[in-house]
Structure formats: structure tokens, C-alpha cells
Amino acid sequence: MSDPGASDRHPARREIGVYRTLFHMPDDLAYFNTASMAPALHSVHEAGRLALDRVASPWEISSDDWFDDVEVLREGFAALVGADDDAIAFVPSCSYGLAVAARNLSARAGDRVLVLAEEFPSNFYTWRRFCIHTGAEIVEVHRDAELGWTASILAAIDRRTRVVAVPRVHWTNGALIDLHQVSAAARAVGAALVVDASQSLGAFPHDLRTIRPDFLVAVGYKWLLGPLGFSYLYVDEAHRDGEPLEENWINRAGSEQFAGLVRYTDTYRAGSRRFDFGERTAFAQVAMAVAAVEQLGRWGIEGVASALREVTDEICDRAGQLGLSVPAPNERGPHMLGLEIPKERGLALEEQLEKRGVMASVRGDSLRLAPHLHVTHRDIDRLIDGIAAAL
Ligand SMILES: Cc1ncc(COP(=O)(O)O)c(C=O)c1O
Numbered sequence: 001m002s003d004p005g006a007s008d009r010h011p012a013r014r015e016i017g018v019y020r021t022l023f024h025m026p027d028d029l030a031y032f033n034t035a036s037m038a039p040a041l042h043s044v045h046e047a048g049r050l051a052l053d054r055v056a057s058p059w060e061i062s063s064d065d066w067f068d069d070v071e072v073l074r075e076g077f078a079a080l081v082g083a084d085d086d087a088i089a090f091v092p093s094c095s096y097g098l099a100v101a102a103r104n105l106s107a108r109a110g111d112r113v114l115v116l117a118e119e120f121p122s123n124f125y126t127w128r129r130f131c132i133h134t135g136a137e138i139v140e141v142h143r144d145a146e147l148g149w150t151a152s153i154l155a156a157i158d159r160r161t162r163v164v165a166v167p168r169v170h171w172t173n174g175a176l177i178d179l180h181q182v183s184a185a186a187r188a189v190g191a192a193l194v195v196d197a198s199q200s201l202g203a204f205p206h207d208l209r210t211i212r213p214d215f216l217v218a219v220g221y222k223w224l225l226g227p228l229g230f231s232y233l234y235v236d237e238a239h240r241d242g243e244p245l246e247e248n249w250i251n252r253a254g255s256e257q258f259a260g261l262v263r264y265t266d267t268y269r270a271g272s273r274r275f276d277f278g279e280r281t282a283f284a285q286v287a288m289a290v291a292a293v294e295q296l297g298r299w300g301i302e303g304v305a306s307a308l309r310e311v312t313d314e315i316c317d318r319a320g321q322l323g324l325s326v327p328a329p330n331e332r333g334p335h336m337l338g339l340e341i342p343k344e345r346g347l348a349l350e351e352q353l354e355k356r357g358v359m360a361s362v363r364g365d366s367l368r369l370a371p372h373l374h375v376t377h378r379d380i381d382r383l384i385d386g387i388a389a390a391l
Pocket of ligand 1: 036
């Protein structure tokens, strides 16, 4: 990762803050809320603005334009996550992608679907509906404090398990799950693995070729730095002849021949394109997503991860010095973490952070800290000062 103008020579603090100017971000805001919504890169914002200008003149949009940029995005995104472009479909939300997965998996009475305790609602509700339809049972896996998340999930997988629907990190606090181990255990009992990577894809590498999820979904507006309303679905080869949620015109073979659209066909476009949502051409969102993927590609996902690791390591060191218990480095992702703050200090904490212009979210029992590369040393100082003042 290049280092434009970093002056701090401490090796562990080298990258922090040097990319701030690439983001649309007021000087006096210390924003630790990427897990809610990423701050906009100027390049992404500008791409959206230009695309909206273009859409204002539809006579300048050719039939090829309905297909070309979408395929540029598909290729760019596939390269970013180490998949082939036939594996990628575009969906409007994570819940839509999960619904595609549920539509294409089966279960029956006596079977089980595993989700995490306190899972994000879109993931929980999808599988609860799936269980109502199929007669399977939804089982919430709780984290055993001795075992940790991965071993708790492994202990819950058995011959009754049909679907394991888990994230790469828990959305409330960034707690890490080893998907290689979970994938191997699911495969061993013939269960499908469905991953909600909304809180991780883009922030650190996911080796999809070795994890081999059946389906993986990620929203675009968090760690992938793109717009709201445009998400990504990865589909394993075994499911690429599956049933889409909707039957739209653009996913059919030959749909680029506008004059022939009513010569109906049962053939879809290649690979996972059959799962693309109608209107996935959404010019502004696609242009923004392309700009985001390009920036992530320039940084490299490894580079993003190591730069974010520097920020979260620094937060952990300093929160530890305040006497707070912090997650071990091997139990959290590089990009976000949860600090357990005594409940009775919750209100004081909110007040102190607000006073200093610090934005972070309380999720469950923890203060969720989710920086991106806009975060500076000054932001971290203000965060730590706010926490210290509230304790
Ligand atoms: C883990 C996780 N999944 C999904 C979403 C968004 O879900 P949807 O796209 O269904 O609105 C969020 C949003 O915060 C999330 O944290």
C-alpha cells in the first residue's frame, strides 16, 4: 500500500490518517461507524454525480450502456474477492441475497438451520421463514466463553444440520469466526454454508476458493465503500442453475437485442447473472460501485486490512491502558471491535463522545468501533479521551 506523505515514522503507526483527504469528511468529526455506513470516498461521490447527470439525458444512453458497466463491475468485483465473474450476481440488499439462497436450498422436518445468537435480523428472519416453510428447526448458537465462536459453532453441527448461516465476524463487535473450519464441518454432514459477509468483505481477505460457501452475500455500502441499494451475491457453481427470485427481462439470453425481447426464451444469461435483480443497471449505483471497487483494488484488500489493523490495535492498546478488557487480536477482525463498557456508564459515554464529535454505535453490550482509512491519530485521541472521561 502506498504511503502518501505519512510523517510519523513509528512502524506500527505508519499508515494511520494518511488517506483522510480521499474521503468526504468534516475535519472536526471522528467517525467510527463504517459498520453502519461507510463515509463516502470523493471518487465514489463524484462518479455518482456524473452518472446522475448522464441519466438526465436518456437519449445519450445506448442499449450497450445497459450491459457494459455492469459487466465491468462484475469483473472488477470478482477480481477483488478472488472469484470468477460467473460467480457474481447483483442484488439490492443482503436480505434479497439471503432470500435467493433460501429459495435454492431445501430442508425438511427434523433438519436444523444454525444461526448465531444475536445475529443481524435480515439473516435471522430469512431462516426463520425458511424453517416455517420447510418444517426445519432454527437453532441459535450461543458463544461458549471457554470455546469461543468457532468451536461453539462446530459443536452445534451434526447430522441434522442442513444449513449453517453465519457471518465472518459478528456484526455487534467484530468477533471472528473461522469459516474454513465451519465450512469443512458443514460439508462433512452435507449441510450448506451461507455467509453474510456484509461486515467483513472489503475489509480483509476472504479466500472464497478455500472457504467455498454455497452462497455469500455482502452489502455494498459498508466495507465495500459503495452506495446503499447495491449488494453482491456470490454463488457456488453447484447452484448456478438455480431459481431466481424474480423473472426479469434483462437476465435472459439475448436481452441486449431490444427489438427481440418478446421472442421469449427460457435461457438465462451465463453463470449467476440469472440472479441479478431487475434494474441492476442502476446507472448511478453501478458507477459508484465501480469507483469504490477501483479504489479498493488500488489499495488491495490486504493493504486495507493491515492499515485498519494499525488503527484497531492502537485503540485496543489504549483502551487496555484504561483498564477495559479488549478482545485478543486472533479473536477479532482487523477492522472493527467491541469494547465492553460498564452498563451504568452508558449514558455518560454517549455524552462524552458527543461532546468531542465522536460517532460510534452501541450494539448489544458493546461500543462498536468501526474505523476506515479516514481515521487519524487525532480521532483516536478524542475517542480515548471521551471513554476515559466517562469511566
Ligand atoms: C451483518 C449485516 N447484514 C446485513 C445488513 C443489512 O441488511 P439488508 O441489506 O437486508 O438491509 C447489515 C446492516 O447493518 C448488517 O450489519
